[in-house]
Amino acid sequence: MKNLNEKKCLIVYFSREGNNYVSGKIVNLPVGNTKVIADMIQEITEGDVFRIDAVKSYPKDYTATTNVAKKEQNDNARPELSSHVEDMDFYNVIFLGYPNWWGTMPMPVFTFLEEYNFSGKTIVPFCTHEGSGLGRSEKDIAKLCPKATLLKGLAIHGSSVSAAKKDVTDWLGKIGMIS
Numbered sequence: 001m002k003n004l005n006e007k008k009c010l011i012v013y014f015s016r017e018g019n020n021y022v023s024g025k026i027v028n029l030p031v032g033n034t035k036v037i038a039d040m041i042q043e044i045t046e047g048d049v050f051r052i053d054a055v056k057s058y059p060k061d062y063t064a065t066t067n068v069a070k071k072e073q074n075d076n077a078r079p080e081l082s083s084h085v086e087d088m089d090f091y092n093v094i095f096l097g098y099p100n101w102w103g104t105m106p107m108p109v110f111t112f113l114e115e116y117n118f119s120g121k122t123i124v125p126f127c128t129h130e131g132s133g134l135g136r137s138e139k140d141i142a143k144l145c146p147k148a149t150l151l152k153g154l155a156i157h158g159s160s161v162s163a164a165k166k167d168v169t170d171w172l173g174k175i176g177m178i179s
Contacts, residue, residue: 009047013038013097019062023159033128033158034097040168054079054108072107088116100129104137118148125153
């Protein structure tokens with residue numbers, strides 16, 4: 001399915017493979033949950049894809065990562081990113097995906113949002129989580145990008161990502177991204 005209005009879409013996501021918390025236990029994920037959803041959105045919309053990666057990788061250990069993430073949040077850190085979107089002006093719809101870490105987006109996503117001018121663009125958030133939904137991430141996006149249009153986000157339980165294609169498709173239809 002293609003975009004209803006032939007909008008130029010960019011699917012931007014932050015995802016972490018390896019040790020992750022899923023359904024109450026630590027499991028090793030070969031592909032991060034948020035990437036699974038980003039790939040579904042890409043397949044349906046045929047948009048371009050950009051992965052947010054920090055220069056300094058997070059620890060392989062899940063608990064160590066959560067500790068680093070909490071410290072970054074407490075410090076309001078902006079981790080340096082390893083790559084950048086070449087021509088953000090080309091896109092008018094930005095799907096923004098991330099895991100919910102400590103009630104919001106990981107701090108590299110904050111870095112990403114502060115690097116570009118989103119005035120007049122539409123931001124469509126989606127996140128993976130283990131029970132906390134979108135948390136306060138939509139409010140944080142609205143604060144960081146006040147001149148963008150923010151559409152209703154989608155939260156997918158991390159343990160359910162492999163079976164989420166219908167939910168993703170239904171959501172894209174509901175927000176007018178596909179017919």
